[in-house]
Amino acid sequence: MTERKDDLGLTPSQTIGPFFAYALTPRAYGGVELANEQVATEAVAGERISIRGHVYDGDGVPVGDAMIEIWQADADGRFHAQGNAGFTGFGRAETTAEGGYHFDTIRPGALPGPNGAQQAPHLTVSLFARGVLTRLATRIYFSDETGNETDPVLALVPAERRGTLIAKRGTDGVFRFDIRLQGEGETVFFDM
Amino acid sequence: MSPIYPRDGLNAHPLNASPEYKSTLKRAPSQPLILLPHTLSETSGPVFGHVAVQAGDSDLTRQHEGEPLGERIIVFGRVLDEDGRPVPHTLIEIWQANAAGRYVHVRDQHPAPLDPNFTGAGRVVTDAEGRYRFTTVKPGAYPWRNHHNAWRPAHIHFSLFGPSFLSRVITQMYFPGDPLFPFDPIFQTVTDEKARNRLISRFDLATTEPEWALGYQFDIVLRGRNATPIEEPHDD
Ligand SMILES: [Fe+3]
Numbered sequence: 001m002t003e004r005k006d007d008l009g010l011t012p013s014q015t016i017g018p019f020f021a022y023a024l025t026p027r028a029y030g031g032v033e034l035a036n037e038q039v040a041t042e043a044v045a046g047e048r049i050s051i052r053g054h055v056y057d058g059d060g061v062p063v064g065d066a067m068i069e070i071w072q073a074d075a076d077g078r079f080h081a082q083g084n085a086g087f088t089g090f091g092r093a094e095t096t097a098e099g100g101y102h103f104d105t106i107r108p109g110a111l112p113g114p115n116g117a118q119q120a121p122h123l124t125v126s127l128f129a130r131g132v133l134t135r136l137a138t139r140i141y142f143s144d145e146t147g148n149e150t151d152p153v154l155a156l157v158p159a160e161r162r163g164t165l166i167a168k169r170g171t172d173g174v175f176r177f178d179i180r181l182q183g184e185g186e187t188v189f190f191d192m
Numbered sequence: 193m194s195p196i197y198p199r200d201g202l203n204a205h206p207l208n209a210s211p212e213y214k215s216t217l218k219r220a221p222s223q224p225l226i227l228l229p230h231t232l233s234e235t236s237g238p239v240f241g242h243v244a245v246q247a248g249d250s251d252l253t254r255q256h257e258g259e260p261l262g263e264r265i266i267v268f269g270r271v272l273d274e275d276g277r278p279v280p281h282t283l284i285e286i287w288q289a290n291a292a293g294r295y296v297h298v299r300d301q302h303p304a305p306l307d308p309n310f311t312g313a314g315r316v317v318t319d320a321e322g323r324y325r326f327t328t329v330k331p332g333a334y335p336w337r338n339h340h341n342a343w344r345p346a347h348i349h350f351s352l353f354g355p356s357f358l359s360r361v362i363t364q365m366y367f368p369g370d371p372l373f374p375f376d377p378i379f380q381t382v383t384d385e386k387a388r389n390r391l392i393s394r395f396d397l398a399t400t401e402p403e404w405a406l407g408y409q410f411d412i413v414l415r416g417r418n419a420t421p422i423e424e425p426h427d428d
Contacts, residue, residue, distance in 0.1 A: 008276050010201040011390055011412045012382040014364040015213075017349060019297035023287030023313035024351060029296070031313065034244045034283070058218035065299075071238060071357050079236040090238035114229045124233045124357055131215025133206035133381050135362065137228070156226055181219045191225035192197075192234060192358055 013135065016128040018065045025067060025094035039070065039091035039105035046075030046106030051140065051167055051175045054099040055127070058182030062099025066129035067092065068179075070103055070140070072122075077109030107142070113152045120147035120154070127179060137190045140177050143168045157188050164188050196230040197358055197416055201274055204390075206381035213377040214338050230358065237356040240283045240317065250316040252288075252328035260310035262291025262329030264405040267365070267393065271322045271352065273416045278322025279359075282414075285351040286326060288312045293332030293346075302334050327405065333372060345372035345379060354414035365410045366392045 022029040027036065040046065055063040070091045073079050080089045093101045105123075113119035123140040141148055143166050148154055154162055164187045167175035179187045208220035228234065253260055267286075271279040289295045289312065292304040296311050310329065318324045331346050347364040354360065366379065370392075373379055382388040390413070399407025 008272065008274060008413050009387055009390060010204040010274065010415055011361065011363055012204045012206060012387050013361050014206070014349075014382075014391070015215075015378060016351075016362050017364075019289075019295040019300055020287060020349065020351075022296050022311065023285055023349075026313065028298075029311075032244065034240065034285075034315075035238075058222070061218070063219070069360075071233070071236075073233070079232065080239055088238060111232055113231050119231060119233070122233070126357075126360060128362055129219060131213070131217075131219035133208050133210060133213070133216065133378075135360065136208070136221065137357075139233075153228065153231070156228075161223070182222050186221060186223050188223070189221050189225050190228035192228050192230065 013133060015130060015133050016067060018130040020067060020128075021094050025092060033092075035088065035090050035092040037091060037093045037101075037103050039072070039089070039103055040087055044074070044087045044106055048104070049107045049175060050102060050104050050173070051123075051177055052100070052102040053167075053177040053179060055095050055101065055129075055179045056099060056181065062095075062097075063129055063181065064095055064097040064099055066095045066099075066101075066127055066132075068095065068101050069126045069128075070105070071124040071126075072105065073108040073111050075106055075109050077111035077121075110147055115152070117152040118147065118150070120145050120151040122151075122153075132181075136181070137192060138179070138187055139165050139190070140175075141166045142175060161188050196235060198274065201415065204382065204384060204387035206383070210377070210381040213381055234357045237353060237359065240353070245283065245315045245317050250314055250324075250326050252310065252312060252314045252326065254327075255311055256309040258309040260290065260307050260329050262307075262310075262332075264327070265330050266325060266327055266399055266401065266405050266407045267348065267410060268323070268325040268399060268407065269393075269409050269411040271318050271324065271354070271412045271414060273354070273359075273414055278318075278320075279354050279414055280318055280320045280322055282318050282322075282355070283353050284316050284318065284324055286314045286328075286348050288328065288331040288348040289334055291329050291332050293334035304332070304334070330367065330406075338377060343372055343375070345370040345376050350410075350412065352412060352414060355416055359414040359416045361414060363412075364391060367408065368392055368395055
């Protein structure tokens with residue numbers, strides 16, 4: 001009955017490779033998508049927001065074969081399992097040939113953090129791509145949230161790099177969030 | 193601020209800075225990663241109902257009018273957490289090349305034939321004991337441009353969610369005895385030999401079906417622990 005603990009090690013990660021789209025983001029192949037850029041249906045309560053950006057490599061070349069997934073709380077700061085069945089909180093997008101991606105969702109609420117601290121509203125992000133062996137994890141915060149100043153996770157990031165985690169709202173109302181995998185302006189990625 | 197999930201097992205994963213695999217050179221972060229405490233954002237994760245997954249999605253040999261060419265195989269196993277507990281009702285997505293080593297993907301330029309009877313994408317949800325099973329054909333090896341005469345060992349791509357954002361993983365399953373292992377920089381990015389061997393499926397005669405298909409077992413261990421600690425017998 002008892003599993004031998006010493007036989008169990010994590011199954012190592014491997015790259016998603018360049019050819020995942022027909023399985024994971026299969027819209028162009030006529031396949032059924034489990035999730036896509038439309039994270040919230042009309043029925044979901046909350047402020048509608050759009051996030052747009054591009055993914056760049058260390059030479060500033062667009063990354064046209066990445067998959068980005070987001071995971072988020074609802075407008076009240078609750079996750080799917082906590083009762084908001086109409087909102088999965090999960091989005092998935094393949095970057096375009098130009099490295100572009102977008103999500104249409106609702107603004108998440110603030111939520112509890114470590115040691116009783118409150119976390120500012122954010123999206124949790126996974127990035128998978130050819131040349132990325134272990135998924136890159138980051139967060140998207142929002143430039144118009146005052147809670148950013150006291151957010152316990154942003155506080156762990158050196159001040160000069162914190163801006164890479166904050167989506168900036170443009171005059172069109174759309175939040176811009178570029179992801180730079182390497183070099184100048186490199187996005188902060190987390191070790192979990 | 194200490195992480196809730198143990199971190200000891202994480203060194204099984206490859207480093208993104210693995211220069212033998214050329215695509216990493218401009219894509220691996222150069223700054224150190226920042227240690228993230230495990231908050232509700234990380235310890236929760238997307239839940240997939242069975243709605244989007246159809247029963248036929250786990251049989252890749254029956255998605256077209258005819259049967260695909262190639263060696264028919266059954267790929268099965270269990271999804272467990274780091275404590276050996278099954279991960280029930282979790283989504284697995286797979287994709288692979290056909291028996292000739294060619295992907296349906298529009299950007300695959302390998303001049304091997306497409307098979308009109310094979311797409312190579314499948315989905316399944318694990319049962320209450322964490323078990324899963326796919327029927328497919330064995331994918332072929334395929335060349336890539338990483339270095340001179342570079343060939344990928346035959347593999348099936350696997351994507352899993354598990355119970356939280358922390359347990360999310362994408363990996364590749366390989367086949368036992370592949371002569372390309374020593375020459376494949378992607379397989380070799382897993383530097384610990386024991387961890388690397390966990391990516392290799394095991395031929396299973398008991399699952400092999402006479403006159404039909406070979407069985408390969410691939411158990412997958414995801415990060416995470418059950419929130420409720422269980423009593424463990426001390427037998428040491
Ligand atoms: Fe592949």
